[in-house]
Amino acid sequence: MFEFSRKKTGFLQTPHGGVRTPNFIFCATKGTIKGLANFFIPTTQMILCNTFHLQEYAEKIQSLGGIHKFTGFDVPIVTDSGGFQIFSMGHGSVASEIKGQRYRDNQVLKITEEGCYFNSPLNGNKKFLSPEVATEIQIKLGVDFAVAFDECTPSHGGYDYTKQSTLRSIRWEQRSLEYFQKNAGENQKMIGIVQGGVYKDLRDTCLEYINNSDFFGVAIGGSLGQTKDEMYDVVKYCSRNLRGGKFIHLLGIGKVEDIWALAPYVDSFDCVEPTRIGRHGIALVRGGRINLRNAKHWGDPSPLCSQCSCFVCMKYSRSYINYLLKVRESAGPSMLIHHNMHFMNTMMEEMRQSLENNQYEEVQKKWV
Ligand SMILES: [Zn+2]
Numbered sequence: 177m178f179e180f181s182r183k184k185t186g187f188l189q190t191p192h193g194g195v196r197t198p199n200f201i202f203c204a205t206k207g208t209i210k211g212l213a214n215f216f217i218p219t220t221q222m223i224l225c226n227t228f229h230l231q232e233y234a235e236k237i238q239s240l241g242g243i244h245k246f247t248g249f250d251v252p253i254v255t256d257s258g259g260f261q262i263f264s265m266g267h268g269s270v271a272s273e274i275k276g277q278r279y280r281d282n283q284v285l286k287i288t289e290e291g292c293y294f295n296s297p298l299n300g301n302k303k304f305l306s307p308e309v310a311t312e313i314q315i316k317l318g319v320d321f322a323v324a325f326d327e328c329t330p331s332h333g334g335y336d337y338t339k340q341s342t343l344r345s346i347r348w349e350q351r352s353l354e355y356f357q358k359n360a361g362e363n364q365k366m367i368g369i370v371q372g373g374v375y376k377d378l379r380d381t382c383l384e385y386i387n388n389s390d391f392f393g394v395a396i397g398g399s400l401g402q403t404k405d406e407m408y409d410v411v412k413y414c415s416r417n418l419r420g421g422k423f424i425h426l427l428g429i430g431k432v433e434d435i436w437a438l439a440p441y442v443d444s445f446d447c448v449e450p451t452r453i454g455r456h457g458i459a460l461v462r463g464g465r466i467n468l469r470n471a472k473h474w475g476d477p478s479p480l481c482s483q484c485s486c487f488v489c490m491k492y493s494r495s496y497i498n499y500l501l502k503v504r505e506s507a508g509p510s511m512l513i514h515h516n517m518h519f520m521n522t523m524m525e526e527m528r529q530s531l532e533n534n535q536y537e538e539v540q541k542k543w544v
Contacts (some may be wrong), residue, residue, distance in 0.1 A: 178365050178392060180423045185528045186443050188423055190252040190320045191363045192244060195221045196528055197443040198519045200435065201254065201425075202451060206230050207247045210448075211455045212513045214248055218486065218521060221249055224446045227313050227315050227323075228258035231303065234316040236279065242318030254321035254446075257310045257352070259345075260397070260427070262292050263328040282468070287327075289344070308350035315360050321393065322360070324352035326369045329398050337496035338373040338399075345371045348485075366424065370414050374406060383417045393423030396442065400429075408437055415441035432460065432523070436540045439527055450520050454513035457501050460520070462543055466494075466510065473498040486518035495543040 179189040181498070186197035202209060204223045207230065225243065237246045237394035241255055265283040285293040291306025307325040314322035326345040331340050349368050356366045372378030386394050396414045400407040407429075415424060423443050429435070430447020438445075450460060457469040459480045466473075466480070481487040488497075488511045501507030523543055530539035 177362060180393070180421070180443075182421065182443065184531045186423075188252075188443070189260070192250060192252045192320055195252060195444075196526060197423075198435075198439040198524060198531075199444050200430070200450075200524050201444050201446040202517060202520075203446055203448045204247070204249070205448070207243065209247070209451055209513065211451065212510050212517075216510060216514055218514060218518045220251060220517065220521065222254065222444070223249055224254050224256060225319070226256045226258065226261065227310050228261035228305070229298075230255070230317060231258070231305070231313055234313045238316040240319065244318065252320040253317075253378055254316045254425075255317060255323060256427075257314070257323040257325040257369075258305050259310070259326045259348075259369075260328045262305060263330075265294060265297065283324070289347075290324075307348045308355045311352045311355045311366075312359070315356070315364065319364065321365055321367050322352075322356060323367045323395060324349040324356075324369055324391070326397065329371065329373055333373070333399075335375060338375060339378055340374075342371045342373070342378045342382055342398075346371065346382060349385070349389075349391075353391065357390070361410050367391055367393040367395050367423075369395045369397045369427075370418075371398040374401045374410060376413060379410070379414055380417070383414065385421040386422075386482050387417075391422065393425060394418060394427040397427045404434070404437075406432070411414045411438050412441050435523075436527070436544050440531075440536070450516040451513050454516040455509045457509065457512065458525045459497075459512050460516045468494060468497045468508070468535050469501050470498075474502075480512075481519070484515065484519060484522070486515050488512075488518075489516045527544070 177191050181187055188195040199221055201222045201224045202220055205226045207225055209217055237243055240246050279291055285394045293304050310325040325348050327341045329341045353366055368389055370382045370384045370386055372382045377449050400410045425444045426442040428447055429445055430449035435445055457467055459466050461481045473494040476494040480493055481489055497508055497511055526539055530536045532535055
């Protein structure tokens, strides 16, 4: 039912259809693309939801037939384990390092070997996540891919903290996998995470564990450093040292130039970036991005992108979208989100073709 193979490009088979790789996975954190009604979402091959946000709804969703039926998404679904969100609340800066998000401080109450106690940022209720609890939620949701529970360490933690945290993550991943293997059905697989921050010896420790584990795939997570060079270096290092032909996902990276720089090393990316900037009035175009709030677009009859075949670019002008943003109509952001999603899908399709045809650098220049 599950299979993954990779030559110049790859193919991931799941019970909910196939995914051609490299690919971009859109974030439907709470079970929907924020700001866009589900029936306006362009065809996507895979989406990512979040254990952290779905925790208290998992049982009901299970009783309603699982997350695919509940949300109407009939594509493969992966859930992040919740570790990232919890530790973003505690450490702050991983989120801003990776995704530019901010959480209030002091919401993580206690980290023990057992798991993590925290205050829900949604309603302030005291909550608990552990490898077993996070895995149980993902099993109940019925996702195709559950992610092992880990600690996401920021770079400012320093070597000693990162080491302690990486070793705990490995123990937590092991517990996640054991619980998963005992309780999940054949229509689900688990993905492990390579932690270790910017320290190669810690990445090595984690890579050795992952290489000898029964995870179906692996996600590269944690701090990837402070600069692009450092980030590329860590990702390439992890990718080159992963064995066994596992599916490789890179967590939280979604800028066009980064995807082109790293796609030869990983099979999929996820990030809120394309949809979030759409909500804020920004369209992705070949070679950059444009801010539709800018007054210069008022009176411009051209589409967002003349080479785009999305329904927004086929029918609506920059002028109209500028106007919608100005008068604060939700159609404005939703058109931009739709376009940005279509843009990413088209880009990934052309990227895969360029890999097949050995024209990667040439095609890269058209997009970056
Ligand atoms: Zn478009």
